[in-house]
Amino acid sequence: MTTATRPADAYPGSYGTSEGGAVGRVTLQTIADRVGVSRMTVSNAFSRPDQLSAELRATILQAADELGYVGPDPAARSLARGTTGAVGVLLTESVGSAFQDPIAAAFFGSVAQELAPTGLALALLPSVESPDRIPARDIPMDGALVYSCAGDMAPINWLIKRKLPLVFVDQAPIAGASSVLLDDRVGARAAAQHLLDLGHRRIGILTTANDRSTGIAPDPATAGAGYVSRERVEGWMSALGPAGADVTVVHLPDNTEANAEDGARILLDLDDRPTAVLCFSDLIAWTFERVARAQGVRVPEDVSVVGYDDSPIARRAQPALTTVRQDLEAKGRAAATALTRAIARSRGDASVGEGPDAVWVPTTLVVRDSTGPAPA
Amino acid sequence: MTTATRPADAYPGSYGTSEGGAVGRVTLQTIADRVGVSRMTVSNAFSRPDQLSAELRATILQAADELGYVGPDPAARSLARGTTGAVGVLLTESVGSAFQDPIAAAFFGSVAQELAPTGLALALLPSVESPDRIPARDIPMDGALVYSCAGDMAPINWLIKRKLPLVFVDQAPIAGASSVLLDDRVGARAAAQHLLDLGHRRIGILTTANDRSTGIAPDPATAGAGYVSRERVEGWMSALGPAGADVTVVHLPDNTEANAEDGARILLDLDDRPTAVLCFSDLIAWTFERVARAQGVRVPEDVSVVGYDDSPIARRAQPALTTVRQDLEAKGRAAATALTRAIARSRGDASVGEGPDAVWVPTTLVVRDSTGPAPA
DNA sequence: CGGGGTTACTGTAGCGGTACAGAAACCCGA
DNA sequence: TCGGGTTTCTGTACCGCTACAGTAACCCCG
Incomplete structure (x- = not known):
């Protein structure tokens, strides 16, 4: 990275006394004095135009312009008005x-x-x-x-x-x-039901949790630390549980490609490899597809994958991802x-x-x- | 979308008189009166702990806590201090x-x-x-x-x-x-030189400009409205021009897939189709790849593509994109x-x-x- | 025991606005 | 000509906090 330094020349932002010779800061009062009206009237010229005549307002605005006054100081206004914007x-x-x-x-x-x-x-x-x-x-x-x-x-x-x-x-x-x-439970449930309808009964889940490392979660019910993850897991399980599906949940520390890869491998290496995988995000699903392809496992012939969110990745993935769309x-x-x-x-x-x-x-x-x- | 309404019960944010019976807002003065010190000392308790004894500070902080005082009002502080954070x-x-x-x-x-x-x-x-x-x-x-x-x-x-x-x-x-x-000129120039080194002499450029519609730009030199686009075009041309390459510049109104598709088609449909294309972004390059594939044009055998930015798309694209990396x-x-x-x-x-x-x-x-x- | 240096706290004077309640001038119909 | 309603401008009283310059007490040491 190259760093150069130039003199501060024409930049209006350079501080110090600017043209005009006025030393102190320009406030409403400065303008009021200049025009010969009360400070309040100047305030109104800026903030409540209907409170004064158009001509006077024009005069004030022009004086303000000449003095280089931009408008009421935001901080002072915040204090007086009680709002910040x-x-x-x-x-x-x-x-x-x-x-x-x-x-x-x-x-x-x-x-x-x-x-x-x-x-x-x-x-x-x-x-x-x-x-x-x-x-x-x-x-x-x-x-x-x-x-x-x-x-x-x-x-x-x-x-x-x-x-x-x-x-x-x-x-x-x-x-x-x-x-x-x-409405995560509904969406997740629909995704799980979709897999069940296609005949899948051995299903993997790749979701995020606060665990330190990637690995199989002992109990699906406790799964997911984040609120969203928990909701999705519950949605998936609400369909899979009653259907008696054989579910393996893998926890990822976060929603990143690197961890998704590890998680994907865990599922793909299982003796009883799932025939379908539900993922917490499209990124994870996309990564799963990639890892599967690398291992010669075909999607969707050998294993089905469902993403979540319907992010741009979902459409770009090959094959394009079945996913749960949220309307951002x-x-x-x-x-x-x-x-x-x-x-x-x-x-x-x-x-x-x-x-x-x-x-x-x-x-x-x-x-x-x-x-x-x-x-x- | 479902909207429900519940009564505001335990939420501490509910307004009105809170427990304690104090009506007015709690300020530094309230606490000062309560503890029997000056307002300034309370201010120091919060903002300049080194200005008072630890015990007094603890007393003040506790009183503040009891009164439900969070800390100095940000707006007032901004005004007094002249900074906003x-x-x-x-x-x-x-x-x-x-x-x-x-x-x-x-x-x-x-x-x-x-x-x-x-x-x-x-x-x-x-x-x-x-x-x-x-x-x-x-x-x-x-x-x-x-x-x-x-x-x-x-x-x-x-x-x-x-x-x-x-x-x-x-x-x-x-x-x-x-x-x-x-350092866009350098990066763009390197990309163009890379194509020249590979023997390409008929080169297309897909970049953004303020033009309303997608189309071939009459003159590469005037190309690009945005500063960044202009810099990149100049970088590309600085290598292509001297080499006597045959350059076709296509302007896109913005950096979106839809427009990139149109632009890609324009280049692919040329009688003298370029053998290589330089793109303003990875998104555009990726789209070009996709459109080319759809038309049966192979990348990179029939046409080479270079992206820009090295965004995640670049690695995910198939084939993975040659691109100019910027360190975000x-x-x-x-x-x-x-x-x-x-x-x-x-x-x-x-x-x-x-x-x-x-x-x-x-x-x-x-x-x-x-x-x-x-x-x- | 006096003097210089700390430490601990206080009072005043703003920071730059806005809300609100007048006050003065003006307008208009009866 | 008078009373009531507008329009236009003003004065005062804050908004809640901090900078800075004290003041008073305390401490240490020669």
Whole structure:
């Protein structure tokens, strides 16, 4: 990486006394003095145009422009108004990893998109706490989204203590807070039923858990540490259990290719290799396909694979993945709406109703080419 | 989508008078009165622990806890201190689309990751302006990243007028502001040279531009509207031009699969079909591979393809893509560092030097299976 | 026992706005 | 001409916190 340094020349951002000779900072008062009106009138010129005549407003705005005044100071305005114009998003432990996941990234995009018309900015809150700076506690915001975090994270408690309007997404909600959840049990159940209908009875599951290492879980019921994982496992098992299927659950420490490879091998190396595999994500399913192909195991002739999420990978995979589709746009929209409603509610806006919202986003099975009849 | 409503029961976030009977809001003064010290001492208990005795601090903290006081109000603190603890990121026109792009998403993740230890939150600034709320003007922040935006976007001007410390990423920098740029010309040139070395002389280029529709560009030199696209085209041409290669440039309105398909077809349908294609992104290259395969054109036997970015797609593609790798981690790290330095500089911290930073992140050619010798 | 240096706490003066309740001028119909 | 309603502008009182410059007590040492 090359680093060069140039003198700060024409950049308007260079600090110090700028042209005009005015030393102190320009505030409403500066402009008020210049124009010969009260500070309040200048404030109104910027924030409540209907409170003064158009001409005076024009005069004020021009004076402001000449003085290089941009607009009311956001921090001061936040204090006086009690609103900041930003909402937070609390992410998983590692901020970066949340963006590795295309599903999470797409969700944030959708939320930001939905929030844009309201003028709210989305502040990503790192959950690492340096001793004296704790974003969840110290960043000014009007509300926050809690996205797929371990339920006991300290930052969540800061948000709660601040009494911020909160929306929990893909995560066990707190009593009284709004929530947006995927209808994961239904989707997972449909996927499992699809396999049963194709005649599969020996089924593998590749899902994430908080375990340190990749390996076979002793008991499907306890499976999954994350809320989402648990929901999906329960959905799958709700179909597989009653059907008396022979289920092997493999836990992965996280949703990455490397771990998925290990997990795939474990299943493929079993003496009684499953004839079908249900995966926590498309990435895992795609990896399974790849490992299987490398071992000469054909998909779907020898083994069927089902993904989850219907991410872009699913269509690109070869063969294209049968998966459970979630509507990320809808999820983002729901989260944004729930949050703005929660904020409105906290301000006493009666039109948004009393209690918190609880939204379930539907999931649907998408059958493609990675599943087929169980081998005889 | 199902929406249910429950009564707000145990949620600590429910507003109104909480236990204790205290009506007004709890502030530093409330605690000061309770403990019998000055408000300043309470402030110090939270913000400057070294300014009072440990015992008194404990007493104060306990009283605060009993009163349900979380900590100094962020908005008030921002005003008094002059810092907010958040930095903005200005995104492309559509906030959502920035997240569709895995490269952009990974970059944000990396930036957030790097910023985390400093306790700075990353605020995503939508560029849409509702009449009275303009995030770039109204959100409290200490500095901002401008990421791959059209240079004349109004929000950029707000940021500049606010005299915020700025860092321009993947974008033509402004004199005096810091910048982080990819060494695109070098990378693109290497890719083009690689094709020349393989004997290719009839070469297609698929890149993005602001044109409305997909089509052949009349003149390679004017090609590309975005800064990044322009840099890459110049890099490619710097090798192809002198070699006297026969170059056809196709412009896509954006970096999406749908448009890439159209562009790929245009090149594949040419009478004199290129023997190699340079693409603006891996997504485009991958799409080209797919369209070629569908038409029975073999990669790399009949046509070679080079991508850009070395995104996850590149490795997953079949055949795996030859591409130009950019180090997103480094880019994120550089952007975060440049920004914190710019902020420090604006505060008069002499240890970070005088002028703005200008960082170039290196690019390297990664040869995989999508390129081969030119067909005879 | 006096003087210099800490340590522990306090008072004042903002930070830069906005809400709200006037007040003055203006308008209009009866 | 008078009363009530608008429109337009102003004054005051905060919003909740922190910087900074004290002040007072304490400590240590020659």
